Amino acid sequence: MEKCQFCGKPATVHMTQVINNKTTVIRMCNECAAKHGLFDKEGLPFAMLSGLGEALFSGMKQNLSANGLICSKCGCTPMSFKETGRLGCPHCYKDLKLLIDGIIESSQKGTIHKGKYSREGVMAATMNASGGVTDASASIKRSPRKLSTEERLNELQEMLDAAVKAERYEEAARLRDEIKNLKGSEGVS
Amino acid sequence: MNDFAKKLFQDSKLAKETTPVVVSSRIRLARNLADFKFVKYACKGDLHAVAERCEKVLSSCPIFTNSTILNMCDLLDYEKLALVERHLCSQEFIMENNESKLFFTDDHLTSIMINEEDHLRMQVFRPDLNFKTMFDKINAIDDHVSENLNVAFDNRYGFLTACPTNVGTGMRASVMLHLPALVITKQIGNLILAVQKLGFVVRGLFGEGSEAQGNFFQISNQQTLGFAEVDILSRLTQIIRSIIEYELNAREIVKKEKIIWLYDNIGRALGILRGCYCLTSIDAINCISLMMLAVDLGYLPNTLRGNLHQMMMKIQNSHMQVLENRVLNGGERDIKRAELSREFFATVPNLKFD
Numbered sequence: 001m002e003k004c005q006f007c008g009k010p011a012t013v014h015m016t017q018v019i020n021n022k023t024t025v026i027r028m029c030n031e032c033a034a035k036h037g038l039f040d041k042e043g044l045p046f047a048m049l050s051g052l053g054e055a056l057f058s059g060m061k062q063n064l065s066a067n068g069l070i071c072s073k074c075g076c077t078p079m080s081f082k083e084t085g086r087l088g089c090p091h092c093y094k095d096l097k098l099l100i101d102g103i104i105e106s107s108q109k110g111t112i113h114k115g116k117y118s119r120e121g122v123m124a125a126t127m128n129a130s131g132g133v134t135d136a137s138a139s140i141k142r143s144p145r146k147l148s149t150e151e152r153l154n155e156l157q158e159m160l161d162a163a164v165k166a167e168r169y170e171e172a173a174r175l176r177d178e179i180k181n182l183k184g185s186e187g188v189s
Numbered sequence: 190m191n192d193f194a195k196k197l198f199q200d201s202k203l204a205k206e207t208t209p210v211v212v213s214s215r216i217r218l219a220r221n222l223a224d225f226k227f228v229k230y231a232c233k234g235d236l237h238a239v240a241e242r243c244e245k246v247l248s249s250c251p252i253f254t255n256s257t258i259l260n261m262c263d264l265l266d267y268e269k270l271a272l273v274e275r276h277l278c279s280q281e282f283i284m285e286n287n288e289s290k291l292f293f294t295d296d297h298l299t300s301i302m303i304n305e306e307d308h309l310r311m312q313v314f315r316p317d318l319n320f321k322t323m324f325d326k327i328n329a330i331d332d333h334v335s336e337n338l339n340v341a342f343d344n345r346y347g348f349l350t351a352c353p354t355n356v357g358t359g360m361r362a363s364v365m366l367h368l369p370a371l372v373i374t375k376q377i378g379n380l381i382l383a384v385q386k387l388g389f390v391v392r393g394l395f396g397e398g399s400e401a402q403g404n405f406f407q408i409s410n411q412q413t414l415g416f417a418e419v420d421i422l423s424r425l426t427q428i429i430r431s432i433i434e435y436e437l438n439a440r441e442i443v444k445k446e447k448i449i450w451l452y453d454n455i456g457r458a459l460g461i462l463r464g465c466y467c468l469t470s471i472d473a474i475n476c477i478s479l480m481m482l483a484v485d486l487g488y489l490p491n492t493l494r495g496n497l498h499q500m501m502m503k504i505q506n507s508h509m510q511v512l513e514n515r516v517l518n519g520g521e522r523d524i525k526r527a528e529l530s531r532e533f534f535a536t537v538p539n540l541k542f543d
Binding site: 073074076084085086087088089090093100103104107108109110111112113114115116117118152155158159162 | 221223225226227229230306328331335341342343344345346347348349351352353354356357358360388411412413414415416417418420
């Protein structure tokens with residue numbers, strides 16, 4: 001018997017999802033299906049009836065736990081994002097990180113900002129008349145608002161976690177050193 | 190002419206200095222204030238506060254010394270649509286809410302939408318392909334904004350936007366191209382596919398959701414995160430340069446292989462524009478597109494290029510209503526358009542084929 005993909009118990013719910021001709025089969029036990037909103041109290045698979053299925057499973061493809069997320073500042077959820085196509089506030093990028101990272105991975109070139117005010121500072125490079133970059137080593141522009149050491153450390157830690165998760169070890173090592181230096185220079189324990 | 194009409198019809202540099210193939214180019218930056226919800230989720234009071242703050246900061250920006258500020262809620266529907274036809278603002282902008290404001294400079298080369306999808310959508314235009322100048326210009330405005338407002342920015346994600354498809358640089362660069370020969374030689378389909386494969390998007394005359402009319406195509410970057418601005422701009426420049434080359438080659442092929450077809454179509458189009466009494470906008474745009482091709486191929490004087498672009502603006506639905514200062518129904522618009530067309534094309538010299 002097939003096993004639940006989430007807890008390993010025997011699977012009783014089999015859901016086939018076809019998105020852009022790509023078929024995904026998800027197997028789970030009753031408990032896990034209920035936990036992920038596939039059944040309402042009466043046991044009806046309302047998720048499928050109300051079109052919730054698509055929202056759930058497109059999110060699931062990115063990260064299952066994204067479905068329980070809610071922005072602590074504005075109340076935006078993955079579901080409201082699905083409905084409006086817009087996030088609620090800048091803080092959503094922190095609280096709905098799992099959802100957003102999934103979207104970014106599938107729609108963007110990279111996952112880290114390399115433009116204006118980024119640490120690479122490439123933006124300051126000047127272009128020549130033919131549109132090519134002539135001076136990529138131009139001065140680095142700082143971010144629009146200076147971050148406190150604590151904020152910066154938090155951010156670096158998040159970037160480090162992401163790098164480790166994505167197995168970008170070179171970047172992770174660099175971030176680890178940067179955290180160490182920053183802690184050392186500010187005397188933070 | 191009322192004040193709005195004067196602002197709208199003032200000589201647009203965009204039309205006057207336009208070049209063959211590249212009709213215009215644009216860079217747009219999306220920015221948000223860190224302390225407010227994004228527009229779609231914000232309450233009226235918040236939107237009002239955002240608009241006030243942004244207006245104050247932008248008014249002190251040197252580039253807006255000679256400019257117009259419009260409260261969108263004060264405008265009539267056709268006036269708003271005329272601004273969309275001029276590309277000064279987006280379709281979404283005029284539908285959204287009562288707290289939106291539009292800044293634009295007298296030369297129509299810079300405009301800023303306050304409270305569109307993002308709190309600030311800043312755009313600069315040029316009649317040719319010169320992203321360096323445009324980027325320097327918009328970057329200076331952006332620096333002014335960043336220095337004076339708390340802009341939502343994250344070291345990892347870059348500039349935070351209401352939709353994650355704009356996050357990072359928040360930059361969309363686009364070029365409007367006139368590609369009649371690639372359409373005539375049926376190469377346009379393959380070109381669109383090739384451009385899409387490179388991560389760029391091909392759209393019609395009015396951007397998102399619009400169909401190609403009159404052989405005009407807009408090409409823009411799709412991705413905004415993971416690249417530096419200069420990288421996006423130099424890649425787009427390269428792509429546009431190759432498309433220009435393809436189009437010019439295709440024109441040579443048309444001249445060699447389909448010359449009678451070409452003379453016939455251009456000649457008929459001028460006939461329609463001079464003699465019509467009822468002209469739909471799609472017919473008008475298609476005919477004017479052929480007149481532009483005639484200028485590029487030397488069958489009409491070069492000095493007409495700017496006038497043709499101005500004409501194309503003027504005969505759009507909402508522009509005519511602004512000019513007439515009243516609502517025109519579909520039939521009335523086609524009659525008015527024909528009148529404007531006869532009047533203008535009567536002054537155009539006869540075609541001089543090789």
